[in-house]
Amino acid sequence: MKLLKPAVLALACALLLAGLNHQTRGVIAENQKFFEQKLLREMVSRETSSPDIVETPGGFEVSSDEAIVAHIKRMTTAQGYNGDISMLVAFTPEKQVLSVRVTRHRETAGIGDKIDITVSPWITQFDGTDSNTRWALAPAGDIDGITGATITSRAVTQAISEVLIQ
Amino acid sequence: MSSITREGLWSSNPALVQLLGLCPLLAVSNSFATSLGLGVTTLVVLTLSNLVISLVRGWLDEETRLPVQIMIIATFVTLADLTLQYAFFELHQRIGLFVALIVTNCTLLGRAEAFASRNPVLNSLLDGFMMGTGFLLVLLLMGTVRELVGQGTLFANLHLLTGLPDVTIQVADSGFLLLVLPPGAFLTLGCLIALKNVIDGAVR
Numbered sequence: 001m002k003l004l005k006p007a008v009l010a011l012a013c014a015l016l017l018a019g020l021n022h023q024t025r026g027v028i029a030e031n032q033k034f035f036e037q038k039l040l041r042e043m044v045s046r047e048t049s050s051p052d053i054v055e056t057p058g059g060f061e062v063s064s065d066e067a068i069v070a071h072i073k074r075m076t077t078a079q080g081y082n083g084d085i086s087m088l089v090a091f092t093p094e095k096q097v098l099s100v101r102v103t104r105h106r107e108t109a110g111i112g113d114k115i116d117i118t119v120s121p122w123i124t125q126f127d128g129t130d131s132n133t134r135w136a137l138a139p140a141g142d143i144d145g146i147t148g149a150t151i152t153s154r155a156v157t158q159a160i161s162e163v164l165i166q
Numbered sequence: 167m168s169s170i171t172r173e174g175l176w177s178s179n180p181a182l183v184q185l186l187g188l189c190p191l192l193a194v195s196n197s198f199a200t201s202l203g204l205g206v207t208t209l210v211v212l213t214l215s216n217l218v219i220s221l222v223r224g225w226l227d228e229e230t231r232l233p234v235q236i237m238i239i240a241t242f243v244t245l246a247d248l249t250l251q252y253a254f255f256e257l258h259q260r261i262g263l264f265v266a267l268i269v270t271n272c273t274l275l276g277r278a279e280a281f282a283s284r285n286p287v288l289n290s291l292l293d294g295f296m297m298g299t300g301f302l303l304v305l306l307l308m309g310t311v312r313e314l315v316g317q318g319t320l321f322a323n324l325h326l327l328t329g330l331p332d333v334t335i336q337v338a339d340s341g342f343l344l345l346v347l348p349p350g351a352f353l354t355l356g357c358l359i360a361l362k363n364v365i366d367g368a369v370r
Binding site for chain 2 (some may be wrong): 002003005006008013016017020021024027028031032033036108109110111120
């Protein structure tokens, strides 16, 4: 019966966790949804101010007045300098990029993390690019790389071009 | 009472003397805001886990003590994690990865085993609070130095934590990048420990 008291403690811990999980689950899901919606709306704000966003496999479909005005695709590349880079790419049905946001990355702080819009506006140079863009880093292509973060810049550039080809 | 306070804040400071909990200390101290977020979370978890472990210390024997202590610490860490997602979702996006790692912060199990499982409840509560505060203060100091020198800013993203307006102070356009990178954490901590030893030597 040595384990009786630890078992009682374990049960108490489990009940406490289950209770708080039950209490907070709804609000946490709402928080997640709220920040996701906020980001998606911001990404297509050039196209429409009252988007109707529906989740589809691999991303979202944005319509306004019953007509599809944009697609947003999730993309993850393994070509980053320090693991996966995940991003959202919004583009029009004519395959012109509206905006790109990096949602998850582990690139070097102070160098590669400039792909993050909260750190640097670098990612906004992709707004308006399309199939006529030369998808490579300057001087060979049209994209300006981040100084000191060529691998990171190339990974993001290539990933976005792949989204447009799909 | 006062000796517990002095040990937690200075003479046995978990970050500067015991060198426990280096993983979170080094990983999140690259800005003031993340330091504050993780420091306060650690402080709360450490205080509560010390309290509960001291409460049940008579129930446990040699064989069951360690697993039960870890279970209690892990419970409080999970509670803190859920609470952060509930109230400070944006901050959780930034430090969430490290919140789970508080379980492996040796300061917590260290204080549970060395103090809370052998001392009365009030003393354990105070010990947890003072050790947590000592850890928080060092974390804040490192966050301030690394952000200021490494990035040239102070209090960036603090509004995610407080809900108040953005109070970022821009000191320079860019900084000495090394301090923000992992080696900078070791260098800063080393300098702080050296500083503490100099002060101790001067006082003595």
